[in-house]
Amino acid sequence: MARPVIVGVDDPESAGAAVDWAADEARSRGMRLHLVHAWLWEPDQAPESLDARAARRAGEDALRVVAERAAARHPDIEVSSGVVDTSPREALVALSAEAGLLVLGSRGSGGFQGLLVGSTSLHVAAHAACPVVVVRTPATDATDGIAVGVEGREPSDDLLEFAFDSARRHGLPLRAIHAWSYPLILGPGHTLPPVYESGHVVAEEQRLLAEVMAGWQERYPDVPVEEDAVRAGPARHLVALSRTHQLVVVGRHGTPEGPFGRLGSVSQAVVHHAHCPVAVVPPPGPRPQNVRFGPADGA
Incomplete structure (x- = not known):
């Protein structure tokens, strides 16, 4: 069975844009859409007027509303839903092992305000x-296509596959960004690099990007590609592009022991500050095979 598109649902109002985006994506991929509401009952933190049954019922009601919304948007896709009795971050990371794509809204599951700066979104993006894809409603002037951050010296096939496939399915142009800076001059006691000639450095960075993109353009000849090798901070440049692009795609290059964890500094900054949906693509690796979910507790 094809892996579904899974979207985390907190409440209908905050999840609307994410559900719409996920439904569109499920249809374009030919996948089913699974809506999940994850919650962990903590009576010490809940209002006195709220009990476990009422909280669970509220989650089921939210799922029913957004499931109807997705089905009305695309009657030809299969929509299922379910409530998961565990914390949102644990549930979503576990479900990601059986998902083709995981979509989170601007608030995210679990009631965290401001998903793009919240702990749940960062944890899920770092471990899924x-x-x-973290969805923030695109600005009305988001008329450009998809922007992807490319590491010219260590390109990620999974990242580029995701970006090119997304552009092809949605009929959008792709802008490949390779941000670079001059190497540091370390100082006394270290071997110093030769004097930089800016024209040569620029040409070399453009050549690196062109070499990376050449094979992909052969595989996806119908996708218009713009190559952009820029001397700039990658996070700042991608965030700026997010104002006019419909999707920004970044890789997950961090390490567990690094200061930004598995997500990496660039991806974390883009997830925090982008003005459009952001896709975070993990490195290749084995997936756990012991996670299963059915069509619904409350479909």
Whole structure:
């Protein structure tokens, strides 16, 4: 069975844009859409007027509303839903092992305000086994296509596959960004690099990007590609492009022991500050095979 598109649902109002985006994506991929509401009952933190049954019922009601919304948007896709009795971050990371794509809304599951700066979104994007898309409603002037951050010296096939495939399915142009800076001059006691000739450095960075993109353009001849090798900070440049692009795609290059964890500094900054949906693509690796979910507790 094809892996579904899974979207985390908190409440209908905050999840609307994410559900619409996920439904569109499920249809374009030919996948089913699975809506999940994850919650962990903590009576010490809940209002006195709220009990476990009422909280669970509220989650089921939210799922029913957004499931109807997705089905009305695309009657030809299969829509299922379910409530998961565990914390949102644990549930979503576990479900990602069986998902083709995981989608989170601007608030995210669990009631965290401001998903793009919240702990749940960062944790899920850093640990999920599949690509994660954090959806913020695009600005009305988001008329450009897809922007992807490319590491010219260590390109990621999974990242570029996701970006090119997304552009092809949605009929959008792709802008490949390779941001670079001059190497540091370390100082006394270190071997110094030769004097830089800016024209040569620029040409070399453009050549690196062109070499990376050449094979992909052969595989996806119908996708218009613009190559952009820029001397700039990658996060700042991608965030700026997010104002006019419909999707920004970044890789997950961090390490567990690094200061930004598995997500990496660039991806974390883009997830925090982008003005459009952001896709975070993990590095290749085995997926756990012991996660299963059915069509619904409350479909």
